[in-house]
Amino acid sequence: MVAAQITELRLMNGGHRCEGRVEVKYQGEWGTVDDYKWYMKAADVVCRQLECGHAVDAPRGAHFGSGHGPIWLVNTVCEGTELTLNDCDHPPIQDYREEYFSHNYDAGVVCSGFVRLAGGDGPCLGQVEVHSGKDWVPLSDGNFTLLTAQVICAGLGCGKAVSFLGDVSFRESDRVWPKEFQCKGHEPELWLCHSESCPGGACHRGAVQVFCSVYTEVRLMKNGISQCEGQVEMHISGHWKMLCASHWNMANANVVCQQLGCGVAVSTPEGAYSVEGGDKIWEARFHCSGAESFLWNCPVTALGIPACTHGNTASVICSGNQTQVLPQCNDSVSEPAGSAASRESAATCSDSRQLRLVDGGGPCAGRVEILHQGSWGTICGDSWDLRDAHVVCRQLGCGAALNATVSAHFGEGSDPIWLDDLKCTGEESHIWKCPSQGWGQHNCRHKEDAGVICSDFLNLRLVSEDQQCAGWLEVFYNGTWGSVCHSHMADITLSIICRQLGCGNSGTLNSSIVPREGSRHRWVDQIQCRKTDSSLWQCPSDSWRQNSCSSKEEAYISCAGVRPKSCPTAAPCTDKEKLRLRGGDTVCSGRVEVWHEGSWGTVCDDSWSLAEAEVVCQQLGCGSALEALQNAAFGPGNGSIWLDEVQCRGRESSLWDCAADSWGQNNCNHKEDAGVRCSGGRTVLLSTTAGIRPGPNLVRGIFSLSEMLCLILGALFFLVLVILVTQMYSWRAKRRALPSFEDVLNEAVYEEIDYLVTTKKDLLGSNGALSDDSVTKLPYYIGDGEENSDFQSAPAQRTDAPSEDYDNAEEVLVPEPPPASWMSEGEVPPEEENGKRAFQRGSSLQFSRGVAGPGKEESNPWLLQGEEVNSGYDDIELNALGTSTMVFP
Numbered sequence: 066m067v068a069a070q071i072t073e074l075r076l077m078n079g080g081h082r083c084e085g086r087v088e089v090k091y092q093g094e095w096g097t098v099d100d101y102k103w104y105m106k107a108a109d110v111v112c113r114q115l116e117c118g119h120a121v122d123a124p125r126g127a128h129f130g131s132g133h134g135p136i137w138l139v140n141t142v143c144e145g146t147e148l149t150l151n152d153c154d155h156p157p158i159q160d161y162r163e164e165y166f167s168h169n170y171d172a173g174v175v176c177s178g179f180v181r182l183a184g185g186d187g188p189c190l191g192q193v194e195v196h197s198g199k200d201w202v203p204l205s206d207g208n209f210t211l212l213t214a215q216v217i218c219a220g221l222g223c224g225k226a227v228s229f230l231g232d233v234s235f236r237e238s239d240r241v242w243p244k245e246f247q248c249k250g251h252e253p254e255l256w257l258c259h260s261e262s263c264p265g266g267a268c269h270r271g272a273v274q275v276f277c278s279v280y281t282e283v284r285l286m287k288n289g290i291s292q293c294e295g296q297v298e299m300h301i302s303g304h305w306k307m308l309c310a311s312h313w314n315m316a317n318a319n320v321v322c323q324q325l326g327c328g329v330a331v332s333t334p335e336g337a338y339s340v341e342g343g344d345k346i347w348e349a350r351f352h353c354s355g356a357e358s359f360l361w362n363c364p365v366t367a368l369g370i371p372a373c374t375h376g377n378t379a380s381v382i383c384s385g386n387q388t389q390v391l392p393q394c395n396d397s398v399s400e401p402a403g404s405a406a407s408r409e410s411a412a413t414c415s416d417s418r419q420l421r422l423v424d425g426g427g428p429c430a431g432r433v434e435i436l437h438q439g440s441w442g443t444i445c446g447d448s449w450d451l452r453d454a455h456v457v458c459r460q461l462g463c464g465a466a467l468n469a470t471v472s473a474h475f476g477e478g479s480d481p482i483w484l485d486d487l488k489c490t491g492e493e494s495h496i497w498k499c500p501s502q503g504w505g506q507h508n509c510r511h512k513e514d515a516g517v518i519c520s521d522f523l524n525l526r527l528v529s530e531d532q533q534c535a536g537w538l539e540v541f542y543n544g545t546w547g548s549v550c551h552s553h554m555a556d557i558t559l560s561i562i563c564r565q566l567g568c569g570n571s572g573t574l575n576s577s578i579v580p581r582e583g584s585r586h587r588w589v590d591q592i593q594c595r596k597t598d599s600s601l602w603q604c605p606s607d608s609w610r611q612n613s614c615s616s617k618e619e620a621y622i623s624c625a626g627v628r629p630k631s632c633p634t635a636a637p638c639t640d641k642e643k644l645r646l647r648g649g650d651t652v653c654s655g656r657v658e659v660w661h662e663g664s665w666g667t668v669c670d671d672s673w674s675l676a677e678a679e680v681v682c683q684q685l686g687c688g689s690a691l692e693a694l695q696n697a698a699f700g701p702g703n704g705s706i707w708l709d710e711v712q713c714r715g716r717e718s719s720l721w722d723c724a725a726d727s728w729g730q731n732n733c734n735h736k737e738d739a740g741v742r743c744s745g746g747r748t749v750l751l752s753t754t755a756g757i758r759p760g761p762n763l764v765r766g767i768f769s770l771s772e773m774l775c776l777i778l779g780a781l782f783f784l785v786l787v788i789l790v791t792q793m794y795s796w797r798a799k800r801r802a803l804p805s806f807e808d809v810l811n812e813a814v815y816e817e818i819d820y821l822v823t824t825k826k827d828l829l830g831s832n833g834a835l836s837d838d839s840v841t842k843l844p845y846y847i848g849d850g851e852e853n854s855d856f857q858s859a860p861a862q863r864t865d866a867p868s869e870d871y872d873n874a875e876e877v878l879v880p881e882p883p884p885a886s887w888m889s890e891g892e893v894p895p896e897e898e899n900g901k902r903a904f905q906r907g908s909s910l911q912f913s914r915g916v917a918g919p920g921k922e923e924s925n926p927w928l929l930q931g932e933e934v935n936s937g938y939d940d941i942e943l944n945a946l947g948t949s950t951m952v953f954p
């Protein structure tokens with residue numbers, strides 16, 4: 066085929082020049098291409114030939130509508146390397162309508178385009194990059210103007226450029242597009258603008274960022290004249306529209322005044338300059354902190370906003386001079402109780418302070434921060450309640466307060482703690498007008514920072530039993546999850562939803578799913594997003610209603626990133642099975658780990674507080690949270706860090722119900738792994754688990770305190786039992802040896818026994834105590850047998866040699882008697898037995914081998930007590946087992 070046969074190529078009926086139905090010009094007439102064998106390689110050739118980057122999609126089946134006229138090409142097969150569509154293989158060119166081909170199968174192409182805005186939250190803001198035919202290359206900011214930015218935004222279908230920023234670091238590549246564009250502003254595409262090589266062959270080493278928006282201008286109108294006071298009007302999608310006064314506040318007004326060079330806002334008189342034409346009122350709400358340069362830089366909420374009542378338009382009175390300094394509000398004067406927030410319109414002073422909510426996942430939830438004296442600071446949670454939170458929510462235009470959080474629920478702040486012990490009535494117009502201890506006066510730390518969750522706080526999720534990135538679309542509004550209706554939900558809306566959920570850049574509605582059972586809120590319908598919207602919250606829709614549609618109209622979405630839900634156990638699995646604690650000293654303490662995409666990973670401790678710990682403990686059936694631990698308190702984990710910036714209210718049934726960054730999106734390392742300690746389930750871990758930290762508390766990981774006590778008591782009981790058994794066997798041995806031993810004793814001859822023993826009266830003094838010189842030597846027989854050798858070592862402090870008349874007798878001392886209370890309860894008076902005096906068993910006296918001499922009462926508790934001492938004892942039984950026990954039969 067001769068290349069000249071196809072003289073031109075174009076894409077029709079698409080959203081911009083680089084997408085649409087493929088049409089070729091042959092013999093002066095435009096015709097279409099049949100989609101048989103139409104694949105991405107052919108689409109890539111078309112995109113490159115049109116200088117539209119690379120192919121993103123090759124839709125078939127007249128995706129961009131049916132064409133008219135001839136069908137010139139069929140069975141077109143490309144390798145992807147061809148320079149033009151002419152170079153691909155195809156049958157001879159002719160009108161194939163005569164061969165029964167139909168326009169119902171016209172081929173289409175979606176190209177990445179020649180220019181794009183990359184690295185932003187959507188296709189309408191980011192760094193300017195152009196396609197070289199092989200890859201994306203950043204555009205230099207040299208000689209870049211707002212007119213060039215306007216052409217880029219218009220070509221991308223992104224409204225108008227509201228600002229651009231030069232001298233930005235390159236995103237990925239060090240290469241720079243070798244030319245500079247010099248647009249006049251009226252060109253439909255950037256590639257049609259005049260371009261020149263960079264001066265000197267070297268382009269400026271700085272990239273450029275462009276911000277496109279449907280919100281392009283703002284003005285204050287009074288009596289048909291734009292000035293520094295009047296009704297707030299905004300240029301939106303090519304039309305001037307009034308802004309609604311609902312949720313309009315002084316922070317928004319300050320941004321408008323400064324943007325217009327009109328100083329600062331003095332007041333916002335509601336509806337003071339309203340004019341006819343209520344159908345032109347724009348209901349979207351702006352959530353400015355007051356520090357933004359342009360009103361469209363503030364977070365915007367359009368989803369679900371109710372229609373504005375007639376005449377309820379926003380107005381602003383500015384100071385009129387950018388350099389004018391007005392008196393500041395008196396810090397010492399609090400607003401009187403019962404004053405309404407709407408009366409801020411009567412303010413007579415300018416307040417430079419600003420209010421914002423941080424780390425809450427949106428403008429209507431987070432840690433409360435105030436800009437005062439040039440520094441952002443926090444509020445202490447002492448005495449913080451719903452009345453205080455209500456003032457914050459209303460001041461920010463976020464509805465009513467749902468929750469007043471404390472204990473750094475949204476993470477700890479930094480810098481000053483500005484206010485403490487607030488006692489608002491709930492009617493104040495500004496949080497700093499509530500009674501408090503005064504600016505900077507507090508006794509707190511940042512772990513007590515206060516936060517709020519307002520009724521206008523929004524969240525998004527897909528609900529499915531077995532899929533990730535597919536399921537029933539639900540939105541969290543006014544403290545409750547509810548479904549979303551699918552009417553008029555276009556591809557751009559699905560793309561924004563999937564991108565916001567981290568599930569790819571496109572999605573599809575599935576209408577074949579059986580409707581869900583059960584009752585629930587169906588919050589919103591008629592969502593119509595635009596390319597300039599970077600989140601679902603910015604998309605216009607019908608107002609919030611609890612029953613916006615029937616159950617058959619609930620949206621079930623499958624995103625491009627859809628994948629099966631992975632379970633650590635056999636499917637189906639529960640949320641409880643996808644959560645575990647590791648490295649703790651009990652089954653209900655440890656590092657938090659979650660199961661995702663087939664592997665266990667950790668949770669970053671950013672924004673980790675008791676609220677998140679409470680959800681984890683409840684989900685695992687471990688009672689209430691005692692501690693929310695950070696900085697890898699139970700040791701660092703491994704693998705992926707699946708979750709970051711987890712933000713729970715504390716009442717969710719599952720950690721998956723809490724707000725968080727997209728799966729795997731984090732700026733952490735494992736030194737920041739989060740942990741919990743719960744009140745329940747104190748069962749110990751009996752096996753060694755990887756990750757348990759060795760150290761002085763290792764015993765706590767093996768035995769609990771109660772078990773330790775039981776072990777100790779058991780050991781003592783066992784020891785006592787062993788001693789008793791030993792004593793029993795010893796006693797039995799003595800009893801067996803007693804008859805022979807008594808025979809030996811019976812043979813003993815005691816001489817002069819009358820001399821040895823005195824009467825009780827003589828032995829004891831008049832007071833009944835032993836005198837110092839009343840120590841009497843008591844001889845006893847020592848046998849010659851080898852078995853009695855132990856008796857030779859019987860203790861004696863006195864070592865005087867005995868009299869010659871004493872054979873083998875050893876002296877013992879007779880100290881003064883112990884008190885009668887020392888007598889064992891088991892002792893009884895001696896009884897006559899076979900003519901001998903004997904004590905019952907157990908009445909023996911024991912003393913240590915180191916008995917001290919007389920005078921040391923505490924060392925002599927061994928003297929037997931009785932009513933009287935009988936000196937006529939004939940026999941003495943000695944303990945034969947090497948103890949110091951003496952038994953008197």
